Amino acid sequence: MTNQLSEHDMQVKIAQLEQQLEQVRNERDAMSLIYDSSYQILHYIAEGAPTATIFDGMMDQIERYFPSYQACLMLVDETGSQWRVEAGTGIEHDLATPSGVIEDFPMQYFTNHLEQSKECLLFVPNLTQNPAWREWNRVLNQYDVDVCIAQPFNFEDEGFLGYMVVFAPSSESQNINVFKRLLDCLMHMLHLSSLRQNAQTRLLNSANHDPSTGLANRYNFNTNFSMMLKDAKRHFQRLSVIVIEAHQSKDFSAPAAEDIKDSIMKVVAKRLQKSVRDNDLLARFSDAEFVMALRVKHLEDSEIIANKILQSMEEAIVIEGQSYNITLSLGISYYPEHSSFSELYSAATHAKNNATEEQKYCIEYHGRFCKSSADLYDF
Secondary structure (H helix, E strand, O other), X not given: OOXXXXXXXXXXXXXXXXXXXXXXXXXXXXXXXXXXXXXXXXXXXXXXXXXXXXXXHHHHHHHHHOOOOEEEEEEEOOOOOOEEEEEEOOOHHHHOOOOOEEOOOOHHHHHHHXXXXXXXXXXXXXXXXOHHHHHHHHXXXXXXXXXXXXXXXXXXXXXXXXXXXXXXXXXXXXXXXXXXXXXXXXHHXXXXXXXXXXXXXXXXXXHHEOOOOOOEOHHHHHHHHHHHHHHHHHHOOXXXXXXXXXXXXXXXXXXXXXXXXXXXXXXXXXXXXXXXXXXXXXXXXXOOEEEEEEEEOOOHHHHHHHHHHHHXXXXXEEEOOEEEOEEEEEEEEEEOOOOOHHHHHHHHHHHHHOOOOOOOXXXXXXXXXXXXXXXXXXX
């Protein structure tokens, strides 16, 4: 018995090694193309391009560097019943309706996989021989693809749930590593895009909203009130501004009490939000001062809102088992009696300062401070 290989066996072994070497070279070249194609997408992400632009850019790079491949991004709604194609290299036009909805499809194949695992790759060779893919046979043959690999993703903040799908000819069925690397790269791009979009949203919110309560800040309020004032002038509408100051029954000067004070203001903000309509404005101007802008038809409409706000604070606020009673002082002013926000704010602030402990709101009207809307008609 000898350990030496025959000449025939040696040639077979060499052929196998050469085949493996060729496959490694192909994978190396493919990896190089994948990472070369990443630069443009990274540029889009850095520039803050919309998510749709990122999707289209990914498909353009696949089409350029991997012309024998077909790819598409398939999204599904929360119920898992309606699928649509968001972007693709061309095959999406034959898989979906002009509006992007996928109707005749093996999507149950995807849905079942998605329910079982939202992380594992879905790899399906020999598509045209698989009964579950019969509906797509015509399209698969048209594009000469017979292998599918799909990566599920779920970006909750962006509201995206679905698959990044790549189709390839049957000759590529052995290049599973190329598929994995390509999808891995694309998924990282999607993730980076999602992070960029979320950071941009947070930055925009921090510039326009109070970080503690989530209400609009003074800058945001002024911007929106300018548009509200223009509409009121154009359509001869009446506006009202209400300045609200919250008073706490306990001393919160100690540093350790700052968290409690912040929690109380969050509850106050939530209760105030329930008192305003969708087309009204509410903002936090300072630590304990809130400002509302209302569209009103009658002078007494503001008084109705004021009473509703006061009623919302009758129940004590409970923080960490402790009850805190919050009282409010409100001042009300009107447009067109005052023609600018600075005048409206100043008049409402003076009215608030004239509110008494018994009558917790006061109305400024033509330079006069009134206890109720009934007094406004005594002029």
